[in-house]
Amino acid sequence: MKSPPGPNTPSWLLNLQFEADPFSYMDRISQRYGDIVSVMYDSTPLVYVSHPSGIKQIFNNTKEIAARGALNRSFALLTGNQGILQLDGLQHKHRRKLLMSAFHGTRMQACGQRICELTEKIMSQQAIAKPFVAYPTIEDITLSVGIEVVMGLREGERHNKIKHLFASLFKHELSPLFELLKKLFFWGLNLGRSSPRSDLLQLRQELFQLLSAEVEERRHQADHSRTDILSELVLACDETGEPMTNEEIRDLLISPLGAAQGASATAIAWSLYWIHSLPTVHKRLLAEIDSLGNNPDPMSIVTLPYLSAVCNEALRIYPTQLFAFPRLVESPVEVMGYELNPGTILIANIYSTHQREDLYPSPHQFQPERFLEKQFSPYEFLPFGGGTRSCLGGAFALFEMKLVLATILSRYQLKLVSKQPERPKFGGLLCYPANGVKMLILGQRQHQGHPHEFTADLV
Numbered sequence: 001m002k003s004p005p006g007p008n009t010p011s012w013l014l015n016l017q018f019e020a021d022p023f024s025y026m027d028r029i030s031q032r033y034g035d036i037v038s039v040m041y042d043s044t045p046l047v048y049v050s051h052p053s054g055i056k057q058i059f060n061n062t063k064e065i066a067a068r069g070a071l072n073r074s075f076a077l078l079t080g081n082q083g084i085l086q087l088d089g090l091q092h093k094h095r096r097k098l099l100m101s102a103f104h105g106t107r108m109q110a111c112g113q114r115i116c117e118l119t120e121k122i123m124s125q126q127a128i129a130k131p132f133v134a135y136p137t138i139e140d141i142t143l144s145v146g147i148e149v150v151m152g153l154r155e156g157e158r159h160n161k162i163k164h165l166f167a168s169l170f171k172h173e174l175s176p177l178f179e180l181l182k183k184l185f186f187w188g189l190n191l192g193r194s195s196p197r198s199d200l201l202q203l204r205q206e207l208f209q210l211l212s213a214e215v216e217e218r219r220h221q222a223d224h225s226r227t228d229i230l231s232e233l234v235l236a237c238d239e240t241g242e243p244m245t246n247e248e249i250r251d252l253l254i255s256p257l258g259a260a261q262g263a264s265a266t267a268i269a270w271s272l273y274w275i276h277s278l279p280t281v282h283k284r285l286l287a288e289i290d291s292l293g294n295n296p297d298p299m300s301i302v303t304l305p306y307l308s309a310v311c312n313e314a315l316r317i318y319p320t321q322l323f324a325f326p327r328l329v330e331s332p333v334e335v336m337g338y339e340l341n342p343g344t345i346l347i348a349n350i351y352s353t354h355q356r357e358d359l360y361p362s363p364h365q366f367q368p369e370r371f372l373e374k375q376f377s378p379y380e381f382l383p384f385g386g387g388t389r390s391c392l393g394g395a396f397a398l399f400e401m402k403l404v405l406a407t408i409l410s411r412y413q414l415k416l417v418s419k420q421p422e423r424p425k426f427g428g429l430l431c432y433p434a435n436g437v438k439m440l441i442l443g444q445r446q447h448q449g450h451p452h453e454f455t456a457d458l459v
């Protein structure tokens with residue numbers, strides 16, 4: 001059987017093309033080669049899939065296709081060696097379950113009010129009529145939610161230091177200079193204290209020490225009434241029935257916190273951009289939010305249909321994560337009519353699937369209505385990946401997105417500073433707005449109108 005089609009370009013040139021503009025590159029290879037595209041990366045075949053039936057196989061054929069933690073080893077620099085991304089098999093399954101229990105329905109309901117309060121607190125620090133960049137402001141909100149709500153750290157010196165270190169670490173990881181240096185020969189060489197890597201390791205070391213101190217303190221003051229994720233991990237046992245070490249708990253905390261900060265902030269910043277660049281979307285969304293009256297209950301905000309459609313469309317058009325984590329073919333398998341050999345790396349291409357004209361007509365246009373008119377399968381709309389390594393904070397991320405957006409939109413009149421379209425930029429793992437979405441607060445907003453029943457055709 002033949003291999004999937006693809007370019008014969010050498011790896012270094014492929015890398016350059018991808019780096020220059022990942023979005024045009026993905027559009028080009030999908031248009032030219034179709035739903036399944038193979039490229040050679042050094043001597044490893046890399047296969048990108050952007051058809052729902054192929055995606056379904058990647059997520060479900062777990063006998064032949066494995067979501068190996070070793071493939072995510074490069075993230076260990078940030079997450080530690082025992083982060084959820086690096087684990088496999090029973091250990092991975094068990095620890096995923098532990099982390100997921102932190103995001104169940106009643107837990108989320110309990111923290112909705114706090115998410116709205118943190119949003120208000122941080123937004124109120126912005127001056128009226130003075131331009132600001134939305135991305136770092138939103139990042140401040142999502143990081144505060146991550147540290148306080150997900151991790152359960154109360155305000156104080158350690159809380160502030162951890163927040164500062166997290167923000168610096170991720171800024172480092174996203175900086176263009178760091179990306180460039182990582183690819184060049186500096187990376188991996190020990191250049192002493194002046195190398196970019198040594199700065200990163202220093203920050204990581206400080207963060208690890210503070211997190212370990214917090215874990216140790218919680219262990220000694222075990223409080224069964226606390227319901228945050230860290231308190232649960234301290235009391236939980238591992239898959240063999242033994243308590244987890246401080247390092248294991250520390251590493252388990254970092255990936256969810258990083259995702260809670262970066263991925264969620266990116267999705268919210270993109271949503272603010274689209275809402276404010278399209279007046280009809282803005283008007284319809286405000287009418288829906290206002291229909292709930294003053295100070296609505298967070299649980300009624302998250303069920304609003306148009307708000308949900310806007311969040312989905314923001315995650316479709318520029319998915320925060322362009323690709324799911326890589327999967328490894330471990331025994332011969334047929335995917336979409338092609339025989340793939342062991343050693344092949346399979347990538348579920350979220351971006352190109354979301355750009356399919358047959359699923360999403362006029363895919364480059366922001367049209368939330370498509371999510372009101374049609375229900376998409378988990379292999380057609382997959383911002384949170386799928387299968388054994390699917391995003392375990394997906395439901396929480398949507399919950400947070402809706403509450404932060406509804407709080408900002410109902411309290412403030414905002415506008416975009418520039419009329420130029422915001423371009424996507426790929427950095428670290430994320431697809432974030434290149435200019436960070438520059439905005440201006442025109443003023444505080446008075447509640448418009450009286451509570452009324454919102455119907456989907458109210459435009």
Ligand code: HEM
Pocket residue numbers: 084085086096150255256257259260261263264267315319320321323324325326383384385386387388389390391392393394396397398
């Ligand atoms: C809009 C926000 C977010 C997006 C778009 C997103 C997207 C994703 C995607 C695409 C994956 C890979 C799935 C796969 O390979 O099949 C993933 C994994 C993951 N996400 Fe998220 N994520 C978001 C927010 C969050 C939040 C808030 C948390 C936790 C609080 C979180 C925790 C994780 C973890 C721990 C994994 C790895 C799971 C594993 O290895 O088993 N994510 N996410």
